[in-house]
Amino acid sequence: MSQVLRACKVCNFVTEESKCPRCNGETSREWQGYVVVIDHTKSEIARKVGITANGKYALRVR
Numbered sequence: 163m164s165q166v167l168r169a170c171k172v173c174n175f176v177t178e179e180s181k182c183p184r185c186n187g188e189t190s191r192e193w194q195g196y197v198v199v200i201d202h203t204k205s206e207i208a209r210k211v212g213i214t215a216n217g218k219y220a221l222r223v224r
């Protein structure tokens with residue numbers, strides 16, 4: 163089972179869809195690394211990157 167994961171170019175949300183389910187932005191297969199945010203109110207990374215919802219986010223999207 164190898165699903166190709168994509169990352170949103172706008173909000174960095176990681177998804178399998180070609181359009182981001184969060185912001186409807188374009189997604190890309192060219193991305194590197196990700197963080198899983200379980201509780202964005204307690205996550206230092208989330209605050210730094212500006213993540214305002216829980217989920218999986220790419221660190222770098224091309």
Ligand SMILES: [Zn+2]
Nearest residue numbers: 170173182185
């Ligand atoms: Zn998005």
